[in-house]
Amino acid sequence: MIEIKNIKKSFGKLSVLTDVSLTVQPHEVVVVLGPSGSGKTTMLRCINFLERADSGKLTVGDMTIDFTKVSKREIHEIRKKVGFVFQNYNLFANKTALQNVMHGLVVVKKMPKAEARKKAEEALAWVKLEDKHDYYPSQLSGGQQQRVGIARAIALEPEVILFDEPTSALDPELIDETLEVMKNVAKRGITMLVVTHELSFAQDIADKVIFMDGGVVVEEGTPDEIFNHPKEERTKQFLARIIATKTLSKKIEG
Amino acid sequence: MIEGRYFILCLQAAIEKIPKNLVMCLATLVICTILGMFIALARTYRVPVLAPVLDALIALCKAFPANLILLICIMVYTYKFNDFIAFFHLNMTIRDVDLIYIAIFALCIVALPGISEVLRSGLLAIPKGQFEAGYAVGMTAFQTFRDIILPQMFRVVVPTLTNSTLSLMKTTALVNVMGVSDILKGATDAAQDAYCFLEAYLAAAIVFWVIGIIIEQISKALERYFSKSVKQAV
Numbered sequence: 424m425i426e427i428k429n430i431k432k433s434f435g436k437l438s439v440l441t442d443v444s445l446t447v448q449p450h451e452v453v454v455v456l457g458p459s460g461s462g463k464t465t466m467l468r469c470i471n472f473l474e475r476a477d478s479g480k481l482t483v484g485d486m487t488i489d490f491t492k493v494s495k496r497e498i499h500e501i502r503k504k505v506g507f508v509f510q511n512y513n514l515f516a517n518k519t520a521l522q523n524v525m526h527g528l529v530v531v532k533k534m535p536k537a538e539a540r541k542k543a544e545e546a547l548a549w550v551k552l553e554d555k556h557d558y559y560p561s562q563l564s565g566g567q568q569q570r571v572g573i574a575r576a577i578a579l580e581p582e583v584i585l586f587d588e589p590t591s592a593l594d595p596e597l598i599d600e601t602l603e604v605m606k607n608v609a610k611r612g613i614t615m616l617v618v619t620h621e622l623s624f625a626q627d628i629a630d631k632v633i634f635m636d637g638g639v640v641v642e643e644g645t646p647d648e649i650f651n652h653p654k655e656e657r658t659k660q661f662l663a664r665i666i667a668t669k670t671l672s673k674k675i676e677g
Numbered sequence: 678m679i680e681g682r683y684f685i686l687c688l689q690a691a692i693e694k695i696p697k698n699l700v701m702c703l704a705t706l707v708i709c710t711i712l713g714m715f716i717a718l719a720r721t722y723r724v725p726v727l728a729p730v731l732d733a734l735i736a737l738c739k740a741f742p743a744n745l746i747l748l749i750c751i752m753v754y755t756y757k758f759n760d761f762i763a764f765f766h767l768n769m770t771i772r773d774v775d776l777i778y779i780a781i782f783a784l785c786i787v788a789l790p791g792i793s794e795v796l797r798s799g800l801l802a803i804p805k806g807q808f809e810a811g812y813a814v815g816m817t818a819f820q821t822f823r824d825i826i827l828p829q830m831f832r833v834v835v836p837t838l839t840n841s842t843l844s845l846m847k848t849t850a851l852v853n854v855m856g857v858s859d860i861l862k863g864a865t866d867a868a869q870d871a872y873c874f875l876e877a878y879l880a881a882a883i884v885f886w887v888i889g890i891i892i893e894q895i896s897k898a899l900e901r902y903f904s905k906s907v908k909q910a911v
Contacts, residue, residue: 509809575814
């Protein structure tokens, strides 16, 4: 389980997270929607301490920490429990696909090399990249790189995987293959917290949808509640605009 | 104008001194790379107190001509040697210490600013995402630096570091101002009797040229090795 309570974060005078609380139950898929600058990525990065929140509490599994007084050791422990998939993949550029997945297992989980290799091979097969073991990130397409990124996260078996707009740097054709893999991750029962603009993914897969704007959670509910019966005016506006853009691009394609 | 016989004589004398220049160059390079890395890290991550002090020191060291640094070092060394020995209660005289150590110390001061700047630029060239990916996987800052950042840094700095090594190699020809013998000094010493200095200079030039070519080749091999991750699929 993962729980954030009253998290606050500002960059200088700009308050990015005013007061955000949310809970993700085990095996749940929670999708966070919201316009750019609504603080959703910052919230995700705060959970993994890539950004340091100013205050609030965080629970991951059996560990609870307070952002105002967290030790280096605790940060390290939390990071081991949390997987992260980046918007721009961030694969280790000096390592092959297989090494990217293996490295954490060997260095962080202290797994023997042979075992780690087997596990990494499984994870890559799982994202359908069994034939790309020895390719460096520079030799892979964006979609393939992102799938390696997902394999790297699942191989470590974290309590939750955070996805930070995993498809927004990809070409339209490559988005589908990545979403497909993410759907499989969800079906496997892995707890996921996903920031995305892919409404169809949210509709099909999410157990809960959270709509954020201006550093607060505006509305949360099941996909049906949010998409078909949104209560807040701000949610309606946002959805209307995205749907309008989608229809327009469909018209252009069709 | 050039007598073959004298030229061979000088060339032999110069070749005999190659190990000395190589030792000075390599030792300095290794020391500067290690120290330079710490300096680069301290300056990049703005370690309090240390970073501004290093900024000032580096700026200062950069400004001095190499042979001035060598001269100052040898002067301070000869004047202060006895005080130093007395302070540590050591039983040795100035003759017991090979001057090459002092030369290496002085060469380090000459080369350190450049090499630490080269390493700093390498560090700055690595995208922030590579650090974040390491942390996200659960690696410590040290593990991330050792396994992810350092290998990528080397790929970036090999060409510029080669330049530093070449100019360091050339600087080793200046150590005779400290009374340390080297390739150039060896060649000119051999020329003393026959007064064949042109042959001596030519011999030293050829030796430096060959060493330069070898350094270039090593650098290219290193570059290939560290660049395998950015080559395109065949």
